Amino acid sequence: MDAFKKYVAEFLGTFTLVFIAAGAVCTDYYLRKSSGQGLGILGISIAFGLATTSVIYAISYVSGAHINPxxxxxxxxxxxxxxxxxxxxxxxxxxxxxxAGFALKILFPEALYTVYLGTSTLGNEVSVLQGIIMESIISFLLVLTFCGTVxxxxxxxxxxxxxxxxxxLFGVLIGGPISGGVMNPARSFGPALASGQFTHHYVWWxxxxxxxxxxxxxxxxILAEEEAKTVSTKKK
Incomplete structure (x- = not known):
């Protein structure tokens, strides 16, 4: 039962994260269409960052709050x-x-063929290699922080x-114009599946x-305690 709780926590946590992060992109599109002023990259970054923070505090004691393959x-x-x-x-x-992707498809139908429900895309004139490098760097920083704090x-x-x-938040802010600042294959996969937009999808894996x-x-x-290094190498 304890193991099942962990899987449910990861399911709910990732649903929440993707629904808010990709939903912020959809909301930005709707706002720009109606009033000409949307959330912008800063607003989307804040939504993604705060969603991550909230989910970690909500489920970390259950599953460790990976919420990211x-x-x-x-x-x-x-x-x-x-x-x-x-x-x-x-x-x-x-x-x-x-x-989360299919929920957004129901709620934001006009975002299906415009921003592809918040699916990750490369920026204008950005190469696949640039996208992979950007995602690698910001994901490196994310996991380094995860290891150091969790x-x-x-x-x-x-x-x-x-x-x-x-x-x-800063990863999305910096990586947004290049690769979307995703740092999470699931964040990219959910909206891509619902919208059918898989162009260069492998970049976000x-x-x-x-x-x-x-x-x-x-x-x-290099950075872990000596005891932790020994325990880590012995785990199977």
């Missing part, structure tokens, strides 16, 4: 989570993101949600996963 994969490769649990986490995240026992965990939320794995290994190798 890239973070779960980083846990997997550094042996902080077993393969069976990791796969179920990722499936829960993808299902939550997909439900996983490291030396840190004061009460600030974890705020610190991670701020990294997400390769970039976040690569950056997350590098950050997790770097933290374990």
């Amino acid at each position: 890239a973070i779960t994969i980083a846990h997997w490769v550094t042996r902080r989570i077993n393969p069976d649990t990791a796969i179920k986490y990722i499936l829960s995240q993808i299902l939550g993101a997909s439900l 996983l490291d026992k030396r840190a004061y965990s009460g600030f974890a949600g705020l610190a991670i939320g701020l990294v997400v 390769i970039g976040p996963i690569a950056g997350s794995i590098i950050a997790a290994f770097l933290y374990d190798t």
Whole structure:
């Protein structure tokens, strides 16, 4: 039953995150269409960051609040989570993101073929390589912060949600014009599935996963406590 609660928490947390983050893009489109002034990149960034913060405080004590396949994969490769649990986490995240995408499709029908329900897209004249590099860097910073605030026992965990939320906010703000500042494959997949927009979709899997794995290994190798390094290498 405890394991089931974790999967439900990841499902609900990812649903909330994607619904708010992608929903902010849809809202921005509707506002610009009706009044000419939308949320803008800053408003979308704040929505994404605050949603992340809220979800972490709401479910971190249940599942660890991964709400991101890239973070779960980083846990997997550094042996902080077993393969069976990791796969179920990722499936829960993808299902939550997909439900959020279809909910947005019902609520924002005019955003389906305009902003593709908030689906990630590359900026004008931005190459695939640039998109992957941007997503890798901001995802690296996200997971480095996650490791330092959530996983490291030396840190004061009460600030974890705020610190991670701020990294997400700035990641969207900086990465928005290039790659959308997604840092999360599920955030991209849910709206893409609902809208059918999968152009260059692999960018938002390769970039976040690569950056997350590098950050997790770097933290374990250099920054973690010696005791934590030993425990991590022994986990299966």
